[in-house]
Each structure stands twice: as structure tokens, then as C-alpha cells.
Amino acid sequence: MIKIPLVVIGAGPAGLSAAIEAAKSDVKVLVIDENSKPGGQMFKQIHKFFGSKEHMAGTRGLDIGTLLLKETQQLGIEVWLNSEVCGISKDKTIWVIKNKEVSVNIEAEVIILATGGVENSISFSGWTLPGVMTAGAAQTMINIHRVLPGNKVVMLGSGNVGVIVSYQLLQSGADVAAIIEAAPYLGGYGVHTAKVCRAGVPFYTTHTISRALGKTCVEAVEIVQLDSNRKPVPGTEKIIEADTICLATGLTPLVELAWTAGCQFEYIPELGGHVPLQDSRMETTVKGIYVAGDISGVEEASTAMEEGKLAGVNASVKLGHLGKEQGEKQSSEIWENLNALRCGVFGEKRRKAKDRLLLLVKEMMV
């Protein structure tokens, strides 16, 4: 049994930000990630980020990822890659298969869960044909492996993921034949939709994909209009020639480890489904277990980094490496950054949902 004061699970933007904040207070921290490279989804994000200077706005995601890795290295943070955490017991013992070969138990005083989210998919006739994939998979292919998934893409979902990946597919040389949205209005930032619109990509609102057509792979896509109850309207089918279908239909928090650790949950659709209850320090209902990033409710990389910092600072306080007062001061600064990202028409829904979580925890304490 290895004893480590702080274990961070997940080396994406939230996990690395958390580890960096804790290491700054001289906490001995171990980061564990099942992937062969740290950074989570950051290195796929080749676009410039939004926000303010504090959020590194205007910098491309992959460059923010490089900075995070550099800081992780400079602080001498230990990172186990290719290592899968299989379970956490209530006394915070972590069972991990290290480097895909050795089973190791770690006794942690504090754990930060930063496991991220997983993409949703929807099913339709022909959805198992080669050529149907999630938007994130296509993004990994073009921006990490530099392979085009196809030449003519139909994107399902007009949220930021759908429109950003569509733009990046155009940049890699593919043609995006259409972006399909079931809702009556487009979901992503107007500046993103305008960008793909300028490239001549048509949007179809109140439509969905009814069928993928093809013998051995996708050859065409049938779309259909939806009525106000989101039921297909017969006779409105339209065939679009395409060899690739990308699904950008939202994400769900990856919460399995929080379940096994005994954290209490609430179902909040605006945050992607079941999320662990968390207080304003990102601590769950199991004392000493914190969450940050998409596991705590699906948002985006900028908020994930702020939440990571928040969890890292408060883990340091818990471990006695940072004064309570100093911890509170830093936390309130981070909260200002978080609130800035959660204002406006897009952020408000998530802010209200997060407030509901905070309220639930408060009520439990009474």
C-alpha cells in the first residue's frame, strides 16, 4: 500500500490545474490518467479560447495545454499515464492498474476527481455503419492524428462542439454538407455559427437524422423535419450525400468513481445528467473527495481549469499546507473568474444549475 497525501484522477485541464495549485503549496501530489498522454482534450482544441486575460482568452487551447504540462513538470508533479483507476473505497483507498500491468492500492488523504465527460450518441437506422462517429472522435482524428475521417460530413448538433468541430473539419480540407439541429434555434455561440455560415455550410433547424444510407459504409444521410413535439413529419425527408456523420449531441459527466466512493448525487439535466453534490470548495458529500471539471457538471475547458484551481486550493487547506484565510482569499478570486464565465445568456443556465447544487449541500448540512 502506497500512501500519498493528494491523488488527482484525470490529467485534463481540471486535473492538471488542481495538481498545479496544490503543488504550489508544497502538497505531494500524484496525477493518474488512463491515456498515454496528459492534457485530456486540450490538445484537440486548436481554436482560440474565449473569456478574459485571466482565462487566457485569445490563446489556442493546445497552447494552454502546453503551458499546463510545462508547469506540471516544473513543479515536479508525478504523473502516472496508461493507468486506470478501477475503484475508490469510502476510506479513500484507490485501486489502480498502473501502466496497464501492475495492480496498486493507494491510500490517499484527499482525492480530486477530474475524470471529465463522455460524448452522448443517438441511434438511428444505419448508425452502426462505418463513417458514423462522435464529433470528438472526428476532432481527435483531424487534430491529433491528422487523418480526415471523410470528405463530406453531416454534423448532428449545433452546440459549440458541433460548430467548432465543423469549422475544424473545413480547415482540414473536408466539406461539411449540413449541420442538423433538432431545436428550433441554433445552440452554439453566434460567432461560431457565423464562421461556418460564411464558409457556405447550411444549417437545418427543427430537423434530425432519420437514416444513414449505404451498403458497407455511409454513402448518404436522410434528414427529416420535426414537429413541435419533436416527432418526424412524414414527407419532409431529404437525402444529403455524405460519407461521414458526426454526432455532437452533448456530454454526460463521467461519474462512476464518485458513485463507487459513495458520493451523493442529484440529477441535473442542464449539467449533463447525474452529478455529485458539491459545495463552494468543490468538496463532495464524502469528506476529502473533491470534483472539478465536467464530472461536476458539463461545461467547457475554461470553467474546468477554474474549478480545478478551486479544488486544488481547498485540498491544500484541508491538508494543512495553506492557511484557511489565504485559501478563502484565493477561492473568492477564483469564484470571480467562474462567475464571469457563467454570466450572459449562455452561462446563466449553468450558473443556476450549479447554484442548485450548492443549495442542496447547504440544506443537507442543516
Place this chain on the structure above:
Amino acid sequence: MMHAHLKKVGSPSLEELQNSPGYPSKKDFSRGPIAVIECVEEIPCNPCETSCLKEAIKIGNPITNLPCIDFEKCAGCGICVSACPGLAIYIKDYTYSDNETLITFPFEYFPLPEVGDTVIMAGRMGEAICKGRITKVSHGKMNDHTTLISAVYPKKHFDEVVTMKRI
């Protein structure tokens, strides 16, 4: 405020733009080269404000405020064009010549055009509008891989043109 055209079609209509605080009036355009910000939706973002050396762009607090430009201060330098993560800013010069307009827009596709090339100028829906002539292609380090392309095109298409067709 819901922008019906933007949220249905994908791009803002000229009317939606003209109702936003950042869009220049005819009088502003008569001053010379100025920045045009096509950002009509309240998102948390302010690099345009912090990038402007002349403090001509104002967002303030909260960060979701729409950008406003003081056209007396804006000299159309273009620093905000590559700073905008949304690629929503370009520079237009109505006074370029009697018959022609100059536009400098952000472009992140390959291949890039070369100075002197004739390209097809495009509108907000990607529709072909007219021919244009490339006068400058700049990809300085500060632009961070967002190339700024300058092109001249006939003045009668002043409002419609916002970019060029991909090559």
C-alpha cells in the same frame, strides 16, 4: 434579446448588426479604415477590448456586455482582428478609392492567396458576391496563425462582403 436570423440561419442579418452597439453607421464609415465587430450576442469574452492599444473598444463589466467602438479613436489598425477568438472582426475602408472598398479580414484556411491574386469575395452566408484583388497577406507571429488578408472590391457591394471564398 433573441436574434431570430442569427439563431435560425447561422449568421446575423444586416438589421441585427445595425441594431448592435458595435456596428458602424454610414457616417463612421466615411472616416476611413475602421474596425467592424459582428458580435451581437452576449458571450463572456473581451480580448477585443484588451488588445486595442487606443482604448477604442469598450466592453467593461460584466464581461458579457457587447463591444462598443469609439470611432473617433479607432484607426483601423487591425490588432483586434486576430485577437478576436470568434473571428468576428474585420476592417473596412469605404474611402479607399472612388469605386473600391478595402477589407482586411481574418482567414484560417489553406491554401492562402497571394498578393495580386483575383479571388471571389463572399457574404455572410458564404455566397459569391463579386471579384476582389488581394493587396496584402499578413501572418505575423502576433496573429497566432490567424492570417489577415486585405482585398479590394467594388464599392457597390460594400455591406455584403465580409470574407472571400476558400480557394
